[in-house]
Amino acid sequence: MVFEWTAPARIVFGRGAAADIGRRAAEIGRRVLFIRTGALPATGGTVEAARSALAAEGLEFLEAEVRGEPEVEAVDALTARVRPFEPEVILGLGGGSAIDTAKAVAGLLAGGGEVLDYLEVIGRGRPFSRPGVPVIAVPTTAGTGAEATRNAVLASRALGVKASLRGPALVPRLALVDPALTDTLPPAVTASTGLDALAQCLESYLALNARPWTDALALEGLNRAARSLVPAFRDGSVLEARDDMAVAALLSGICLANAGLGAVHGLAAALGGKFPIPHGVACGRVLPGVLSENIRAMIAGGAGRTVPAKCLRLAEVFLPARRGSEKTRMAALGDRLSAFVEELELPRLSAFGVTEADLPVLAEAAGRSSSIRQNPVALDEKTLIGILRAAL
Template structure:
């Protein structure tokens, strides 16, 4: 048995912990960049707090899931600031853009030198700047991962910039920052959070460490999401935020699977929200993996299906479809409604089969299997 553990340098978790952010961040230096969501006012408290600490700081907006042009434009501005650190305060998109900036500001070249699949995929030469994460949604776990996902529309793909040194020096996970998140965003991002503890648990690359952190949060994460669809609840927000950060740590150490292998290609083609894509795929992928595995791998999937049934009803056999039906009933659109044309299913399956996430899937799925998953998720 041999494995390593990659984690943020420090994780601070709990309600009210965001209030400590200005003091903790200023310890990394007096000049920085804060990447926030489309509405700057939501990060106003942080910018004001940093300035009160004597920091020279600029804010950069991230209006949606970042694409290459967004990253290049942000780099031009951020390099002019000569920052000592970069903070991401927002959803997974803002955190990904901030993480990419922290990696590339010191780099002598541009993004295409380092992006996987569509670029040269070269390792970073210069160490990244310190990256500090304050997530305001519970979903991607980007506060705990070592990659930043960037869309490349010309190639119809979402690809990663990846390096162990891109892990956050500090992740401040305050569930209060997610309070009042709109229902549709909570649903999509929450399904992503749950997917990111399920896929590492059933991954071919699972370790005793990832088993220890994922298994205990799968059922609470599902239950919290169910509660939040019925109404606002602080305890459920806390549980889902913990599920999210746990998923980020887990995927950084055990990889993912076919849900994310397909989602990267679909997101690049449609521009649909990543969490919504994952939510539509989770049930169909579980069903396909269950039908193609046996032995220990099948036992893990059966165990997960049992947890789903415990939250949403039905039997373990029925769990993938029950979960899919529940999510649709809460308003989650299928893949066609998210912009994926049926005529593209074959091409999506072929491209997805080559993605890095597929290496963690518990069983090899062929193109025909992946097309069948897309049909079920449509």
């Protein structure tokens, strides 16, 4: 067996944990680059509190705002702007966009050069040869798990694709997860980000590179997301549901960093590169179709005995009432996930301008993505087009 284990050096989880941001930053350095989410009204108080916490410790800080998903050119420009400040610690506060930007800048400041030197798929794919500037990641959504991963997803609008910077240099030094920061998320953001976490747990559970220890964490995340995503969506003030989703998101990041993902994220990367679709919406919309196709192929005998056993375990999570044969329950999983997505009132892909004519190009791009390599079975282009069509 061959494996590596990647996770933040330290994880601090709990309601109120964010109050310690200043002290945690001061433990690492005095000059703080504070990369934060854009002007979501709900996070205004959080940003202000973080500023006060940094000031209370007497830290020197430079602030940068991230609006929307990070793009190659914007990250290069930001890195050039902050380099003279010589930050000793980078605080990334926000959703996946702010945290991934923090990680990307951390790697580039230490390693030199520009994004395309290191970017997978469309760049030169050079490894980072030095540890990045230490990052403290503070998520304000319960979704991407970016606080625990070693990659930063960047979009190239010029090429219409998303690709990752990747390497141990990008793993945050500290993941500071305070579920209270997610209490005011609007329902639509709760739904889409939560489905990202759920998809990440599910894909890493079935991924070719999954290991027993990632399976254990992925199942824990899936159980929490299965029981708490809909309640958190319906009533954001249910704190237990918010806490569950924050744990699920964190675990999903650890799992994807160590086991990989699959076709859901391959398709989501293709969709997100060409259309302004929130990542979690893209994941949620194609998830039922990918799961159904994976299960169909697994039942047909494409992936050894352990994978159907895992599908049965998934059926226990999502279809707890044990009715019908094993095959029937596995086959019903895709439909159950479909109903789950409908309960979350997720927009369809056509709402973002995706049409039938786009599907072949999207399927082809998904087939070239890094995520799809870990899918438990090979899905051909025709199958990927079918999955996209069902989500239009």
